[in-house]
Amino acid sequence: MTTHATTTATPAQRLAEFAAGIRDGELRADLREKAAGHLLDLLGNSLAALHERPGTAVRELVDEWGGTPAATVIGSATRLPAPSAALVNGTLAHSLDFDDTHLPSVLHPSASVLPAALATAEAVGATGAGLLDAAAVGIEVTCRLGMAQYDEELGNSVFFERGLHATAICGAIGAAVAAAMLRGLDTDGIRSAIGIAASMGSGIIEANRTGGTVKRVHCGWAAHAGVVAADMARLGLTGPPTVLEGRFGFFQAFCGERFDRDAAVAATTDGLGERWELSRLFIKPYPCNHFTHAGVDAAMRLRRRGVDPGQIARLTLGVPAPVLRTIAEPAAEKERPRSGYHAAFSGPYTVAAGLLAEPGAPGRGLGVFHQDFTDEAAADPRRLDLAGRVTCVADEECTAVFPHQFPAVLTAELDDGSTVTERVMVNRGSPQDPLDATELTAKFLANALGAGDESAVRALAEEVWNITAAKDTTGLTRALSAVAAGT
Structure with a gap:
């Protein structure tokens, strides 16, 4: 579906109009299938990370927080408040550095967006198609924000050159868009969710140089921020309309003198609904850098x-x-x-x-x-x-x-x-040499079989591949809980 926004709208407004248009219309079947493949990949990566300390530490923390059960935690049959579930699941998703990648922005978008979309979809009883559509748009927004600060002269993201984790910063906004779509917010509400989440995203990558496990929590925190931002917008909190391109906005704050307003706005909004960065994601076949x-x-x-x-x-x-x-x-x-x-x-x-x-x-x-x-x-x-x-x-x-x-x-x-x-010269798992459904399932099974018996793991894979037709996410969460019973 192609959306046509007015030329006077701010970038945040145009992204919000795009998101609302997809939610109220219908995403292309091939993009839904692409999103389902990334969901399967994320669940497998997360199940393989269950015994990593970052995930268990965050799980212990949110158990201390408590709250109203609303969403399933990967690797557990219990439910937590949606922001808490998103925090745990996003941490698991990024813990093994096995999550998908967008180039040349070098973002890992699914690990922030999908946990937020999963938690919110379960909390509101969204359809499987609604979950995939929100996930696809959230990933698209994340990648476009990353590309807005890719500098051809540097051959790198300005975020990274400044020591910032682009995945976490952009992912918080993408997660907020996905959660806001699932919450049924109108265009102004989605725009406010963007404006709120822009104040929440953070991530410093010094751990890549000198150690520390905090980077593995970045995507969980972005997912948590996205869910919270959407809920705040739902309850009437508002964000600035020029939050992205403004004098004290997102790009200026994070990129300083390297910020090119026209280039950033073009990368963020040109061709929305016609050219999909989602289709350019890489899926890692190997659990290493x-x-x-x-x-x-x-x-x-x-x-x-x-x-x-x-x-x-x-x-x-x-x-x-x-x-x-x-x-x-x-x-x-x-x-x-x-x-x-x-x-x-x-x-x-x-x-x-x-x-x-x-x-x-x-x-x-x-x-x-x-x-x-x-x-x-x-x-x-x-x-x-x-x-x-x-x-x-x-x-x-x-x-x-x-x-x-x-x-x-x-x-x-x-x-x-x-x-x-x-x-x-071409990476396996790239758009030019993609992993097909059989290969994606093979990676998922190798990741997940240590977390549950084979029949439960295979049933979860089948549930994901058939999620488009599901009237809600109950089957998916039941399948996740069945795998958890084997941990």
């Missing part, structure tokens, strides 16, 4: 070509130059990661894991999987021996493609002096 994925694929391709890891003398991993600081530096730490979590951000280690992986083996999903990122696996002598043979370098062709893809070139020099090279 996205910059490492092409190297993993290149390593697995070498194995399929018959390269024996025991006969490799040296490996050279070529990646985009900006990626080196994340997955290659400092070299000594990347060759011998201190933990399974650190291993997920190591180019050398993930190449080693790819060379030793057995795609298609039970519990392995699509190749490299969670068992490759335990503390025990990160200390495995065979993996560390291979990682120690990897040299990471900047590759010009990869740098030219980045950040629209995260490519890699892997060259193995064998003991006999011969070399074998694999170039992966």
Whole structure:
């Protein structure tokens, strides 16, 4: 559905008109199916994260808060107030860094938007189609806000250059739009929810450099903020109409002198309902930093070509130059990661894991999987021996493609002096090489089977794939509770 807003409307007003138009009309079937795939992916990632401390800590906190039960918590048969459920579920969704990605904004939109949409849909008794439509629009708004501050000259998001977590900041607004749609707010109410949520989004990414688990809570807090903002707007609180582009608005506050008003407004509102950023999301096949994925694929391709890891003398991993600081530096730490979590951000280690992986083996999903990122696996002598043979370098062709893809070139020099090279210029799971429904289900099952018996897990997957036709979310929440009974 295409919406036509007046040219004098502010960006927040145009986003609100777009959201109300989709809610009161009908989303394209292919976009609903796309949203359902991302919902399945989020639920699997969340079930796999149930025993991670950030999720359990947040769950303990919201139990202390108490309140009126309204929405189901993933991994539990109990219900909590909708904002509390969104906080827990958003934390779980982002805990393993396995959630979807939008490029070149480098946002993880579903982990903020879907928990808010799920909690609100259950609280109000929304239809399955209504849940997917709100989720799709919330994701779209999140991605467009991220693109509004993507700087071509920098080749990066201005948010990230300033140490801000774009996912959490933009995700709070996207979550608010989704929740406001499900609450039945009119255009002015949705606009106010945007204006309120803009004061709530936050996230500092220093933890990426020096440690700490707080980043894993960012998406939960954004989801919580979105639900609260929509409820505040429902009860009469209002937000400024120029909250995004104004002198003291969202973009100026977070981006300062790099804020280009015209470019930001165009990225946020041009082609709403015609061009969908939702269709450009990437889904991760491997539970590690996205910059490492092409190297993993290149390593697995070498194995399929018959390269024996025991006969490799040296490996050279070529990646985009900006990626080196994340997955290659400092070299000594990347060759011998201190933990399974650190291993997920190591180019050398993930190449080693790819060379030793057995795609298609039970519990392995699509190749490299969670068992490759335990503390025990990160200390495995065979993996560390291979990682120690990897040299990471900047590759010009990869740098030219980045950040629209995260490519890699892997060259193995064998003991006999011969070399074998694999170039992966398009990421698996990207719009150009998407995971189909069978692959998405395989990833979900590998994630979720540890949280419940196989019949309950498969029933949950079936419920998600059929959610469009559901008159409410009761079947989905029952299926979630059935999986929780097996934890």
